[in-house]
Amino acid sequence: MKAGFAQEWFPHDPRLTPFGFGFRSGKFPPGNEGQEAPLGLSCTALQNDGPQQDLLLLFSLDLAILFDDLAEHLRQTIAKATNLPAPNIQLACTHTHSAPLPALDPSSESGARISEFLPGDEPGAIRSFTENLTQLAVRAAHRALGLLVPVRVRYQQALTGLGYQRRVPQKPAEAPALCWNQEELPDLSPPPSPDPWLSLLLLEPLGGSEPFVLWSTGIHPVTLGKTSRLLSPDWPGATNRLLAEHLGSRRIAFFQGASGEVHPWLATGAETKELSLMAAAMAAQIRLLVRTARPWPEDQPLWAMAADTLSLTRENSLPLTLLRLGPFAAPVLPLELFASLAQSWRKSWAAPLFPITLANGWQAYWPDQQAFREGGYEVDVARRWGRKPGDGEKLVAAYDHLSAKLFS
Secondary structure, three states: EEEEEEEEEEEOOOOOEEEHHHHHHHOOOOOOOEEEOOOEEEEEEEEOOOOOOOEEEEEEEEOOOOHHHHHHHHHHHHHHHHHHHHHHHHEEEOOOEOOOOOOOOOOOOOHHHHHOOOOOOOOOHHHHHHHHHHHHHHHHHHHHHHOOOOEEEEEEEOOOOEEOOOEOOOOOOOEEOOOOOOOOOOOOOOOOOOOOOEEEEEEEEEOOOOEEEEEEEEEOOOOEEEOOOOOOOHHHHHHHHHHHHOOOOEEEEEEOOOOEEEEOOOOEEEHHHHHHHOOOOOOOHHHHHHHHHOOOOOOOOOOOEEEEEEEEOOOOEEEEEEEOOOOOOEEEEOOOOOOHHHHHHHHHHOOOOEEEEOEEOOOOEEEOOHHHHHHOOHHHHHHHHHHOOOOHHHHHHHHHHHHHHOOO
């Protein structure tokens, strides 16, 4: 088994607006006030042992979302540049709410969406950012493939208490109250996340060089909030910087789990010091997982993949991808999955879970049936995107079939 890693950084452009809060884009002029920390992307290449030596490229991008047309364009471009099949290229966004929105061009689907979300951003600035994103992704792919080294696999998972359920139940006939920020809404008592897990995949080079640290948990990256105009990878980026310092490794990648209704303990503030607090708490937990990680048998494949399509209507279908990453089952989803739905997989699947959401596109929120009965912000957005009660449960069942096929 081999793995390779490369990281690239986006050039800063003050004309680009951080995306993620309607308040921010509606109350302030376009553009940003600088960077809390650089935004970038990483590419982890995974290669199986044996005659096939199958290759997988797993990207982590400091972006909120990738629209479907741009995600497909990037995958095809990287595939052509590397001679790999496009399905072997997975593009996951960290979902930071303090990054620009890329788009193919103003007339494209993604361009139209940007006109809706960030109408003041200059098309030339968006085009330049998107071109840089494409070039850097291709370069990172080439570098990661050129730096493959033999590795052994270890893994671990544990509960984390750093996220809370932002939908706070009210009276039976009322929609839930949304606790965006616990300091602003002290009368609300949000419950814990329905899926409070932290998963770690540790790849250790046989030559003793820097380990690869891949980790996943489901918590919105919104510690920097609605009045902040700084570009930032938010608390996942701050966590990765701390881990690099403490573990002596730059080969670190975060993957967003099921976070549809989950906020970080410190949310939507304006103080960068809150990022440090969240990062210190998360990095400490990840360091404990590294210390206690379990070995994965060396005669097992490093990765495998199963794919299918979920047909909801004649016009509406969703591509499904399930990765096997060492011992982990990693559903790859182009949407914001409710944590309550991911928890059902943990109860029924034999393999531990490493969710990867906001990947290869964006189909907004996917709530469970209870949330549809309650209503609220996420449900309103889901309905506008064509979701119906029960779609989330259909998604869970479709992945149950893929899991049975991949882990039989």
